Amino acid sequence: MGWRSSALRPLPGLLLLLPLSLPRALREAHCPEPCSCPPDGALRCPGPRAGLTRLSLTYLPVKVIPSQAFRGLNEVVKIEISQSDSLEKIEANAFDNLLNLSEILIQNTKNLLYIEPGAFTSLPRLKYLSICNTGIRKLPDVTKIFSSEFNFILEICDNLHITTIPGNAFQGMNNESITLKLYGNGFEEIQSHAFNGTTLISLELKQNAHLEKMHNGAFRGVTGPSIFLCLAMGWNPFRR
Incomplete structure (x- = not known):
């Protein structure tokens, strides 16, 4: 009996270790007001919310950012979504008609596979806009943003499964000048008229190790006083 009671005695050291063994995402997940973040569900951040100007969403447990997820948050100027292993999809009109929004960061979400066309709409x-280190397979649709800001910066980086920059990929994004930082992706081809309809100040294409084909008409329809083109050292897209 003495041996049995000793075996059943609680182990304080083990109890102390249990909370530390929880997955990092569960320990650090934070769902700020006014959002709801049901595990494996859909994010909702309804407005209006007076005084809320920045929204930081890290380690989200949700799978989907649905259409109109941020509806009514008219004072928000920055939304950051990062470090989520659960997020898989951003639906059309997820970022829609947010009239004061100036920055969107979507970073380190490797299981994010789909950003639906029209996810970013009417953001004057x-x-x-930074979309980096995700699992998406296609260049995100940015053609309905309709920004009026001078020197708009689009950063698409470290998305290893995006293979193509299609024609007219950035048309409608901005009606002023733009800077494109498109580095470290899985690009293999840049199609004709890829940059059509843009006033391009700077284009960064470094560290795209698989990029072998740039169509001769890739820059047709581009306007602007000058273009600074930064390429990977030793790589020439115009080689025969």
């Missing part, structure tokens, strides 16, 4: 004050 958007200055900076």
Whole structure:
């Protein structure tokens, strides 16, 4: 009996270790007001919310950012979504008609596979959109942003499964000048008229190790006083 009671005795050290063994995402997940973040569900951040100007969503447990997820958050100027292993899809009109929004960051979400066409719509004050280190297979649709900000910056980086920059990929994004930072992706081809309809100040294409084909008409329809083109050292897209 003495041996049995000793075997059943609680182990304080083990109890202390249990909370530390929880997955990092569960320990650090934070769902700020006014959002709801049901595990494996859909994010909702309804407005209006007076005084809320920045929304940081890290380690999200949700799978989907649905249409109109941020509806009514008219004072928000920055939305950051990062470090989520659960997020898989961003639906059309997820970022829609947010009139003061100037920055969107979607980073380190490797299981994010789909950003539906029209996910970014009617964002007239958007200055900076960063989509980096995700699992998406296609270049995100940015043609319905309709920003009026000077020197709009689009950063698409470290998305290893995006293979093509299609024609007219950036038309409608901005009616002023733009800077494109498109580095470290899985690009293999840049199609004709890829940059059509843009006033391009700077284009960064470095560290795209698989990029072998740039169509002769890739820059047709581009306007602007000058273009600074930054390529990977030793790589020439115009080689025969």
